[in-house]
Amino acid sequence: MIFLIPSAKEMNVDTPTYPQPLSPESQTLVNHIALLSPKELATAYKIKIPAAEIEYQRWQDLKNGQAKTYPAAYLFNGLMYRHLRQKPFTSAEEDYLAKQTFITSSLYGVTPLFDPMAPHRLDFNNKFSIDGQSLKNYWRPAYDHFAQMTSQPIISLLSSEFEDIFSPKVRENFYQLKFMEEKDGQLKTHSTISKKARGQLLYQAAHKNCQTIDDLKSLTFDHFGYQSDLSTERHLVFIKHQSP
Template sequence: MKILIPTAKELNLLSQTSPHQLSQKSQKIVDTILNHRSIKDLAVFYKISKEKAQEEYLPLRQLQTGQALAAPALDLFNGLMYRNIDRNLSETEKNYVKKRVFITSALYGISNAYDAMAAHRLDFTQTLSINGKSLKNYWQKDYDRFLEKQGPFISLLSSEFESVFSKKYREQLIQVQFMENKNGQLKTHATISKKARGKCLSQMIKQDITQVSQLKALTFDGFVYDASLSSPQKLVFIKKV
């Protein structure tokens, strides 16, 4: 079993301590972002203010020149999902992560959750042409190739990251959906999903979940698997509130 999780916009910059060199493929992305772009151009690209773009420029230059510091990806990201992951892990639990948990990124492709990453601002919604390809097309073969490994593949991803896979491979993913039942009304939204993904992953790590049948039996933070709403490629967990 392999588990896929997304990156996050919020970062723990204090986690970065080690020198970092990008792969050739990631280097091409940074070079393309910076190529002939002024601070004003960066602001337009990121859809942020000129002041914020100025703040983004130095980290990009450090990435480009190999001067950026990095941290294990699981420690670097600090969005809502990550804050709901217990990252104080035993050696056994760390080994589980190294074997089974992988992070999808617009800059790094698919990496193990303990691989080094540097702070960066990039997602698949941004318009960037690299050798005539969009970011999604640029990474698609790499993403698809990952699914040629031994599965099953559990997706705790948002649709943004799932859409990078070609249709043939995307259909291999086993999606996990989280919903709340309030007075008989089922609802889901980003906050529910992000928190639940973190809680779910924590329990998968702690309980050494390696099979889909074990995942279905998992309970966490009030969430319970609902067979009536699920299918072989979509596991639905419901929480009564």
């Protein structure tokens, strides 16, 4: 069983490792964006020049192999990652996550959770063109290849921005998880609920050493539980019930 998770905009730089080589796909992307001036980056990112100058230097460092890198699981600091890291990982939990969890990145492609990454500002909504292609189209062959090369069930904990990089025929084989909250007799969902729950579920999957879809269905966390009547074979719904 393999988990796919998104990267995050919020990053926490701590405990740097040595610079790491980029894949050919990532290096091509870096070479293109590193040609842009701070002014052009400010326009592309819709940010002010001082912030764009920081990003400009990051791209130059990446191009020249001088960027400091950090284990991705600790570099990213969004809600999902903070709830995944709710406790220090045991060696068994870290081994599980290292083998079964992959980050979908607009810079690095599909990457193991603990692989080193450099701080960067890039997502699939940025209007960069690489060899005449959008970031989404540029990465799709590599994303599809990753999914097609595994015989294990793929559990998508992705937002639509990241899941849509995979072609429709590949996506239809994913197991998709949805998280909802019971409130005042109604079921509600929003991004905060989903981000927290993705991290919590993944932590529990590692803690319980889940190996099958049925193992996932048995998980309970933060008042969430699997809801069979709202689920289908490949769409699993977890509901957070109100406390008594």
